[in-house]
Amino acid sequence: MIEKSLPIVQAPVPAPNGSLDERFQALRLRLRELVRDGLVVTFSGGVDSAFLLWAADHARQGSEGSLVALTSVSESVPAADLEDGREFATRLGVEHVVRQSRETAHADYLRNDRDRCYHCKVELFRIAEEVARERDLRWIAYGYSASDRQDVRPGHRAALEHGVVSPLSEAGLGKDDIRRLMREHNLELADKPASPCLSSRITTGIEITAERLAHVQALEDILDEAGIRVRRVRVCPADQGLFLRLEVAPEEMANVLPLRDALIREAERFGYRWVTLDLAGYRTGGARS
Numbered sequence: 001m002i003e004k005s006l007p008i009v010q011a012p013v014p015a016p017n018g019s020l021d022e023r024f025q026a027l028r029l030r031l032r033e034l035v036r037d038g039l040v041v042t043f044s045g046g047v048d049s050a051f052l053l054w055a056a057d058h059a060r061q062g063s064e065g066s067l068v069a070l071t072s073v074s075e076s077v078p079a080a081d082l083e084d085g086r087e088f089a090t091r092l093g094v095e096h097v098v099r100q101s102r103e104t105a106h107a108d109y110l111r112n113d114r115d116r117c118y119h120c121k122v123e124l125f126r127i128a129e130e131v132a133r134e135r136d137l138r139w140i141a142y143g144y145s146a147s148d149r150q151d152v153r154p155g156h157r158a159a160l161e162h163g164v165v166s167p168l169s170e171a172g173l174g175k176d177d178i179r180r181l182m183r184e185h186n187l188e189l190a191d192k193p194a195s196p197c198l199s200s201r202i203t204t205g206i207e208i209t210a211e212r213l214a215h216v217q218a219l220e221d222i223l224d225e226a227g228i229r230v231r232r233v234r235v236c237p238a239d240q241g242l243f244l245r246l247e248v249a250p251e252e253m254a255n256v257l258p259l260r261d262a263l264i265r266e267a268e269r270f271g272y273r274w275v276t277l278d279l280a281g282y283r284t285g286g287a288r289s
Contacts, residue, residue, distance in 0.1 A: 026172070039067050041069050042164075053094060069089045076103070076120075076213055078220070118155055121156075146177075222266065228256065232247040241273060246263070248281065263275050
């Protein structure tokens with residue numbers, strides 16, 4: 001919530017326990033209230049924020065409300081996510097504001113401790129507050145869902161501190177619900193794999209640098225061009241420097257082997273002694289120490 005003074009912390013709203021249709025209706029009613037006063041949706045180009053933006057636009061139809069999608073960009077944002085976001089917002093016909101983020105200018109973020117996501121979200125919500133004030137919009141919302149309550153999310157602390165609302169969580173909609181609703185409404189990003197920022201690939205405690213983020217992007221581009229959808233290139237510590245660990249879905253491991261020479265050549269060019277394929281496969285939180 002944007003006020004002339006300090007942001008007001010919003011208490012979490014209890015999630016309804018009804019059917020999927022009832023929870024979706026609760027989301028629509030909530031978004032209608034927010035859009036009426038003016039709403040900025042922070043939009044990463046991922047599934048959850050795309051669904052939130054679509055639902056907010058749907059709630060806006062026939063009303064006098066205002067809606068803006070905001071995407072912040074930096075060295076940590078995968079290029080494909082920005083392009084997905086641009087295309088999705090264009091198809092909706094929603095105003096899409098793209099602003100440069102300065103999280104990589106902050107030592108607290110670059111330190112890459114367990115509060116990295118908190119510092120990232122503080123910067124995102126600072127930008128969102130600027131956009132909201134420029135356009136006289138009252139509310140900021142982001143794609144925190146009911147599923148996210150089960151995980152450690154330092155970024156949500158920043159949301160509460162800045163009075164940012166989380167309508168998906170309020171409505172009791174989790175990630176499976178969101179994908180199901182997106183498929184039912186034929187939304188393009190329904191089956192997009194999760195795509196967190198590139199900084200999440202760097203093991204906790206290893207300093208984030210623009211060069212390391214570029215290294216991750218370059219190797220993931222090789223995997224992406226080969227059609228490997230679920231992939232992570234992790235920067236990991238070793239006794240003799242750093243190495244790169246590749247995580248892909250188990251069923252796609254065989255498709256990585258033909259890329260062996262290209263991956264090794266690129267890794268060595270960046271100064272990494274080893275690039276490995278993790279036989280355990282992709283898993284969330286793989287960069288946490």
